[in-house]
Amino acid sequence: MKFLVKILAxxxxxxxxxxxxxxxxxxxxxxxxxAAFVLAIVNVFLRPILIILTLPATIMTxxxxxxxxxxxxxxxxxxxxxxxxxxSFWWAIIGSLIISVISSFLTPKKREKR
Numbered sequence: 298m299k300f301l302v303k304i305l306a307x308x309x310x311x312x313x314x315x316x317x318x319x320x321x322x323x324x325x326x327x328x329x330x331x332a333a334f335v336l337a338i339v340n341v342f343l344r345p346i347l348i349i350l351t352l353p354a355t356i357m358t359x360x361x362x363x364x365x366x367x368x369x370x371x372x373x374x375x376x377x378x379x380x381x382x383x384x385s386f387w388w389a390i391i392g393s394l395i396i397s398v399i400s401s402f403l404t405p406k407k408r409e410k411r
Contacts, residue, residue, distance in 0.1 A: 300337075306403035307333035310396045311381070317395065320388025328380030336374045336396075344370060367393035 308330050315323040323329045347366050348355065355362040368389035375383040383389045 303400075303404055304330070304333050304337060306400045307337060307396070309403055310399035311336070313399055314392050314395045318388060318392055320384040321392045322382040322384075324380035328378060332374055332378045332381040335378055336370070339370050339374060343373075364390060364394065367397065371396070 308326075311329045311333050312323060312326070315321045315329070323332065344366065347369070348363070351362055351366065368386060371389045371393045372383055372386065375381055375389075383392060
């Protein structure tokens with residue numbers, strides 16, 4: 298159930314980002330759902346590997362290189378999912394930032410028990 302809520306939040310984030318940015322296009326709601334699902338899978342499996350491989354660059358840039366990693370993964374999802382298009386790397390950077398912010402606001406957080 299928690300996974301479905303995260304996918305739904307990411308779907309909304311992808312659709313809002315596509316509506317807001319002219320460089321990111323989503324043809325249909327189903328394309329946004331598939332893009333959110335593939336982005337979640339890519340973030341689970343590829344992102345940790347890329348973070349480890351680029352650790353020196355991430356440390357030298359004080360973590361800012363993680364934005365580049367997120368943009369690369371968004372471009373990868375764009376190449377995999379038909380109906381989801383990111384036109385350039387700069388739109389991918391801006392889009393990955395917006396998707397991250399929106400999905401973090403929409404995803405429910407665990408409450409601490411007192």
